[in-house]
Ligand SMILES: Nc1ncnc2c1ncn2[C@@H]1O[C@H](COP(=O)(O)OP(=O)(O)OP(=O)(O)O)[C@@H](O)[C@H]1O
Ligand SMILES: Nc1ncnc2c1ncn2[C@@H]1O[C@H](COP(=O)(O)OP(=O)(O)O)[C@@H](O)[C@H]1O
Ligand code: SF4
Ligand code: SF4
């Protein structure tokens with residue numbers, strides 16, 4: 153069996169939208185952290201809202217980029233999607249069932265949803281060869297009989313563009329780009345339909361990054377993979393992902409088709425991110441004032457109001473929720489930048 | 501230089517560069533990590549060093565600071581008025597570091613000492629480089645923190661590095677690097693660990709501060725677009741050699757070296773949907789071609805390329821000096 157046969161593209165009827173793989177409904181994630189000013193061991197804790205009312209639907213075959221400053225909650229959101237953490241509020245569903253439940257029952261969830269970690273080298277056992285590392289998930293999920301294992305490992309090595317002799321090498325003898333390819337091969341071994349990646353191409357050279365991005369795009373297209381991709385590079389998001397979700401301080405503040413959102417951002421924070429992305433020979437624009445506030449000390453009203461160039465008086469009183477804009481777009485802002493067809497977002 | 505009207509550098513500055521680096525070669529064991537790297541930096545100019553990981557960008561900056569360990573270094577690095585940085589006795593280098601040239605590292609978190617407050621780290625530098633008293637140093641430190649955009653500078657003086665965000669730590673590093681009023685600043689990927697909005701803040705800060713002081717700056721950058729936005733000139737390195745250099749616009753818009761073109765084609769601009777990934781990787785030092793080091797991956801390679809090293813030549817007939825557009829290739833674009 154070839155990889156293409158294993159991963160038949162999702163069957164899609166022409167008119168109905170593809171079924172949702174993940175649905176996050178008003179997801180909250182609150183961590184108990186020591187009160188500021190107290191020691192790490194202090195028992196005085198406060199709740200840190202790492203996720204605050206997150207709404208997101210990931211449909212079968214979609215490719216979606218999660219974008220936002222560090223600390224905005226991207227990794228926390230991934231942990232919820234993967235069922236590693238239960239959300240402290242709201243509902244997180246995988247094909248209609250609570251993710252934690254799906255994960256607890258059998259291996260189907262773990263097989264179907266694969267993860268590529270940011271620290272690829274750290275996620276690989278340095279004492280195992282590349283071949284052993286890729287065979288491990290094959291065996292764990294009973295994907296092929298023992299006799300077929302070597303051939304499947306070779307196929308996966310080929311699929312991710314590693315040299316043939318890589319099977320006998322150790323991670324320490326591989327470059328950063330090659331190590332990420334091993335991590336991708338391991339993720340593909342269980343024949344998942346969903347690939348979740350946290351900064352999978354950051355910190356690499358542009359040429360290595362380009363090689364991995366064309367690989368991932370090919371995989372997505374040929375195998376019909378659903379892709380959830382964390383990045384802080386808008387160029388990467390726009391190349392690889394049809395949809396984008398922009399996060400700020402624990403909330404998704406804008407979602408929609410990547411091209412439409414980046415062409416005409418509706419949320420002032422999306423506009424600021426867009427403007428800050430490097431562009432050939434353009435002057436570096438005036439950046440946003442100040443730093444991202446502490447999630448322990450959120451501004452009143454809209455959480456972006458302390459830095460928002462478009463803030464008005466009511467922004468400090470009302471907390472805008474993610475509400476429909478138009479054409480598959482949604483924004484959490486009282487005064488969105490694209491006025492066309494804007495509905496009044498719900499107010500908490 | 502007709503394209504460069506918006507930039508402060510004129511051809512006249514070329515006459516007296518602040519830094520003239522010639523034939524910098526660095527050996528580590530059998531490997532030649534840098535191979536006859538030459539470059540000049542005009543006064544008040546910003547220059548970007550770009551190239552893949554392992555190309556030798558940090559090695560150049562570290563060699564200029566004379567902080568390279570366990571390597572054999574050849575060549576000359578003439579810093580205006582100070583002599584050859586590569587040959588000065590260490591006691592003179594100690595005095596130059598911080599006062600004539602200083603360096604900002606990629607990872608501010610680990611460049612700062614975790615056991616001292618950031619205020620103490622800044623005042624120590626101020627007292628050493630400017631010979632200030634304790635009280636003077638403190639006043640000056642508060643002033644510097646303000647100028648690099650740190651809110652509540654008095655309060656932040658007593659913060660330890662881990663209590664600050666990555667962006668704030670990098671601002672502290674900028675303040676420390678500028679403390680002794682150096683006229684050459686080396687910034688090694690000062691923003692690659694930061695988010696885009698913070699990155700824009702820090703790059704603007706470094707440019708504004710160096711311009712206000714008339715200082716020159718060498719930026720090590722991964723991002724060609726960011727280099728075009730922030731630097732007057734660009735030097736492209738491949739496997740330890742300069743393959744192309746010159747005014748940013750000429751290097752990027754009239755690239756002659758196939759490697760420069762390849763680097764450019766990997767930049768993803770927002771909205772761009774096609775990307776052709778280059779083949780292969782940089783060969784290990786043990787397998788480096790004796791001629792053009794790019795020969796193993798070059799789409800334009802000729803039979804002579806792998807055996808004969810191409811010299812750097814001017815891109816235009818009317819070139820006048822080392823600041824003009826140059827490239828090293830037998831079969832240029
Ligand atoms: N301490 C060291 N010991 C041995 N080799 C080293 C050492 N430091 C650097 N090298 C080698 O020297 C070459 C140049 O490294 P350098 O760090 O200057 O590259 P760079 O261009 O700054 O790369 P990056 O973009 O990854 O920072 C590489 O081949 C690297 O492996
Ligand atoms: N296990 C945890 N305990 C306490 N706080 C946490 C924990 N994980 C994340 N946080 C906090 O939650 C917020 C979001 O973090 P994270 O999801 O890692 O953001 P991102 O991935 O976007 O950088 C941050 O303020 C972070 O410090
Ligand atoms: S609600 Fe107001 S403060 Fe918030 S993003 Fe919109 S305009 Fe800015
Ligand atoms: S010298 Fe030859 S191999 Fe090297 S870049 Fe030019 S054409 Fe390519």
Ligand SMILES: [Mg+2]
Nearest residue numbers: 223226227228
């Ligand atoms: Mg993260």
Ligand SMILES: [Mg+2]
Nearest residue numbers: 557558559688
């Ligand atoms: Mg480096």
